[in-house]
Amino acid sequence: MSATINKVCVIGAGTMGAGIAAQVANAGVPVLLLDIVPKDGGNRNAIAEGAVAGMLKTDPAPFMSTRAAKLVETGNIEDHLGKIAECDWVIEAVIERLDIKQALYARIEEVKRPGTAVSSNTSTIPLAHLVEGRSDAFKRDFLITHFFNPPRYMRLLEIVAGPDSDPAVVDKVQAFADVAMGKTVVRAKDTPGFIANRIGTLWIQLGINEAMDRGLTVEEADAVAGKPMGVPKTGIFGLVDLVGIDLMPHLKASLTGTLAKDDPYQAIARDIPLIEKMIADGYTGRKGKGGFYRVNREKGKQLEAIDLASGAYRPKAKVTGVSGAAAKGDLRALVETKGKLGDYAWALMSGTLAYAASLVPDAADDVVAIDDAMRLGYNWKAGPFEMIDKLGAQYFAERLSAEGKPVPALLTLAGDRAFYRVENGKRQFLGRDGEYHDIVRPEGVLRLADFKLSAKPLLKNASAALWDVGDGVACLEFTGKMNALDGEVMKLIGQAIPLVAQGYKAMIVYNDADSFSAGANLGLAIFAVNIAAWSEIEKLVAGGQMAYKALKYAPFPVVSAPAGMAIGGGCEILLNSDAVQAHAELYTGLVECGVGLIPGWGGCGEMLDRARNAPGMPKGPMPAVAKVFETISTATVSKSAQQAKELMFLRPEDGITMNRDRLLHDAKRKALSLVEGYKPPEPPTFRLPGESGHTGLNMAAEGFHKRGMATDYDMVVSDALATVLSGGDADTVDIVTEADLLTLERQNFMRLVRDKRTVARIEQMLETGKPLRN
Template sequence: MNRAIKKVAILGSGIMGSRIACHFANIGVQVLLLDIAPQTLSPEEEAKGLRLEHPSVRNRIVNAAFQQTIKAKPASLYAAGFANNIKLGNFDDNLSEISSADWIMEVVVENLAIKQSLYEKVEKFRTPGTLVTSNTSGIPIHLMSEGRSDDFQKHFCGTHFFNPPRYLRLFEVIPGPKTDKAIIEFLLGYGETQLGKTAVLCKDTPAFIANRIGVYSMMQTMKVVEELGLTVEQVDKLTSKVVGRPKSGTFRLSDVVGLDTTVHVANNLKAALVNDESKDIFNLPVMLQRLMENKWLGDKTGQGFYKKTKDEKGKTVILSLDLHTFEYRAAERVNFETLDRSKAIDNLADRFALLLAGKDLAGEFYRKTILDGFRYASNRIPEIADDLVKIDQAICAGFGWEMGIFETWDAIGVVNGIELMKAEGLTPAAWVTEMVAAGHTSFYQVEGGKRLFYDIATKKYQAIAGAEKQINLQILKPTKTVSSNDDMHIVDLGDGILGLEFHSKMNTMGQGVLEGIQEAIATAEKDFQGLVIGNESNEAFSAGANLGMLFMFAMEQKFDDINNMIATFQETMMRVRYSGIPVVVAPHTLALGGGCEINLHADKIVAHAELYMGLVEVGVGLIPAGGGTKEMALRMGDARRAGDVELNRLQEAFMNIATARVSTSAHESREMNYLRAQDRIVLNRNQVISEAKREALALADAGYVQKARRNDVWVEGKQGLALFKAGIQGMLMGRYISEHDALIANKLAYAICGGDLDAPQVVSETYLLDLEREAFLSLCGEKKTMDRIQSLLGGGKPLRN
């Protein structure tokens, strides 16, 4: 049967319940969020003379929880307006409304009796055929559905989000003993496409997949730390970006999650595991025992492995816990020869061999943790998952690892990994040695442009489920590269569509990228039907123009070179707009400055929902000059209204640039007029490039016609300029901005208004490009602008001068 999810009932409004409700609201689903009704009045309610029957009292718990969620950072909603998709209520008054829900999700406290009691009430109102799931992180699914009707059990399973559900990609689906297979298939598909997650089918085993592997890794790490006498700072450095994991590292992550949460999961695993050969690892190490005794639970209590405090000058200082004295001290610098040597290796996969070969304490740490991780994960198949892909997907999507355990093993070579393990006294699962003996020496391989995995059951390589909906540039590049330089690859995406990938540092747009854009468009016009510009970076689509060369030219006062450089950038952006084939851009994460401008000139944008876009040049003392200022003047002119409304729209665009505002989602980018109505937002990051290709094909099939440059851009001239100047002067007199800020803002106002024309009128795009380039050039001659750029290049910190 066709199943649509129009309304979801979330039962439980705690941290997870409210945040899951927000994520469903983000995708346009109507949400009913319920919690218990209070049994007593609060002092504030008594003072107001309210009674328990008053609606504000009845919904006090759910209201308070939801308000806390929408105020929390990072934001759970893509934009504030999505809160309108959520209705609040309580179990006593509103539970009957679940009869109209398509999906009922329980997110109450981890107590089996409480959950079973709630399910009994749910059955009174639930419409047969409605999905019922639990967000439990550890209670066995088969226990929760005991005693329920056949229809309930057929439509019941676990659906486990990771916190925060908007940002972490994992969505674990755990069938119960009687769950209909069609329900599981639906939820896996819905999780991937509608929720934008990595949906992983799990077995009903303790902590499922991600927490089983992830918490084991954390506990094993702490054991090795005690054994080797490492410091908190050393471990967090060793377990962060250098190995493709979140920059927080092990101990900082524990503080963020909450030590009590880690301890709770570890204790549950220790109690529940029977046949796990390594279950003793889940015994709490001394450090965790002492932290729990002291109630130092991390961020929620103000101290854990780290403590935030103030020095004598009132400056915030982060202290580290000394694991020997259990006193807090100033952070110590981390120095390891192995880490220093690894800096020369940009590719993460190539880095692991060096790290594991290290002769210092860092190398010993990696051998004791990474190799043991190989052993443990291999022994969990088929206990927690039938194949290795699910383990890699779960740990990456749930814990933010760039490479899964078996991907990492492949990176150093499976046979080499086995030999290294033997040297440490470790033995992998029997199926690994059997695999190698049969001549299969990798867990993954590429064949016919597809990535395959070794399937233990069939002893053959199989296609990864869902991969057909994705385009993986790393798989295509070895055989489908058309051209490349140090900063980019041009790749044949198939079906007549060309792809352009940036891979400079933070995907900044220097000469190599600009040449790549020009070459990709020329090649596509000659031999292809369209072009997609996108990449698979975890950090940025593009952090903007490369400021290093600009700074060097400006310090040497080579203004002709700067003028030529900016003119080239502008013409490249205009080439994107006025090419002979459709150009679709697929942004994600950061799209700043020039990274925003290339999107503004695309025929269509297919954006990932997590898009942080903005024209931020003012932060370094400049204005957008890659067509960004011109484009916002054009868009506001096209959308002009009579009188004040017209100027208000222009003022909003001006303020977005003048304050270097960055969107907090793709939806907010649309509100800021960076995305247009025809641009698409895709929730699943892995499907963005494939969807962009689909749109490029659609534009080509519709008979794409090259556009002509505009000579009819409406600008405000002196009318708008006077308004902006008055506002800038007011901000300056109120000391909200500096003299240099005012200088920059005035130049921006001049460019976006079309100069000091006597009356509103139409001008050409070329005219506006000249204005923004002139303003940019003049600001390059300002010392305070150079100071801002130097500050950013030196340490990444914005300077307000």
């Protein structure tokens, strides 16, 4: 049996199967995508080929780079099934019909190698039924791998092993899915709906039922069952619109047909005439003509919501909802809110959390698996047991009992204890034996939050902190809102460098947040502008330049480890690092032109240095300058870490980590690999095109202006950028130093920040999050 997975086959090129194939390709692994031969003849590979072509046009994109698509080999089941012999893992993602799946497995068994894993992406058919009639050898290689849609962006993978599954085969698949595909794997039991969909389907059904029974509007229900509960702002009805209303009857039929008759879901499952009519009329959600919400284009794109009683659409109402602590995530305050909104919150939460508590050990071995599944599969901020801890397990049990509702055994076992606690610097969970057990991370999984349980920061202020993460490595963390960068961050960098130089080998720049940094704190900037504190603004720009160059030329390696958004100043810190270990989902770029500014913390010079040394870049002063001008002036942001390499925000040798939970570990390893013989880089010098280059860049921008692709003020901003990138008054024979470019950056930044049109752009960005085209 192969201990590694070098090639994968996915059978079924529908939305899910094609998405799984794309994620395998994103991992850099060849994948064979097969589907049936079309009935109309012609191209026998048309279905699989069409799926790949469609994904290249889809937004959000299933592929992290167009290069990944080249790793997908397409074919059909009739002609190419024999190629399964080349594969180490076969994933079946065909229609949810047992007879079709079983017939396919019979054919797979004839051609696969012993030890090649075979898995089904089913979420409705028990594993025992799937392998019925197959050989013992096939059963040893079989498991269920339940991905969530879209496979690139949803981190959860539920794995179900059968009683005959070879643990080595299951472990091989799990390791590949974890490290290569970036999945957080949760082991589930072979029960209907597994974990996430079983709880999630009950939550949705209960949410719809209770809203209709209690006379709530869809807006009121979603205002409660959204941010206040720590679940996505779509709430219940918005979520159903997103995933498709027509999916609801299928989920209901699947669970009612397979769950035990006394399962709590059976008592709430009901046919809803309104939903049946909506589906019949094509109102299946966002993919249809609308759903519980719709955009009425005949009325000027008016947002509308459906009336749950009459089925008629009306203008979407603004709902006050809950307030105070309840609106800010205090679950006890939420369920104790007087009136129908508080009653709805309690009915929904009590039913859902009690159900989740009843599923240990039926659906999962412990509370951690349940919580992980709901956080990752449904994007809840806290899992069910973490939510019970917020309510108080004893409070929750007593209130259930007072209402005559069953109290799950696990709640009774907990008593007045929490399901999670921190003991001796370790996070622990309450087991079914009534004892607490350490939460053990898989090898290679490291989180800054774990260090914080038992350590104090080496340095800390209002916007940043420095931590010891072991092995002689320090970690610089941003801590402000959206990890925005300000003078406090720069101050702490200045304090950190001598401290790290004295007692540590290397430093990494990392945080556990969803986004690395949203760049400079625009709120502080606009405040300073409004009081004409120009010297303070220039001081912040100069301080940022000084701090970033101090990092670049520190006597130890600096490795940045970004995930999510890293824009503006967040991108510039990557550019000034010795190396980057990025999460695959990295959205980075120099976006300052969008708010009427230019990069001010060294981004222009660093991009020029990369561009002129990029493979294939023509020689001479102008090609690299033109390329950087195009990238920065259009505020281009990468849609993945791989694309960030193509845009030169990352170097070719920078690392990419697929699993977010492994990013800190990988960054630390990269930093340590640079320690031996480390020497800071030499400051670069440039020969730039000067006035002639400046004119050429402005002419290119004018072409966009004439075609209506650039506004009048875009021309002013791009002129300032062109001034910097061309070297100002320099001539091609002059040497332009890094310090010269920093001065040009600072001067032109200050010229723009004083312009009222830049102020208007910043204000709109702060108010709406959208750029102003002035």
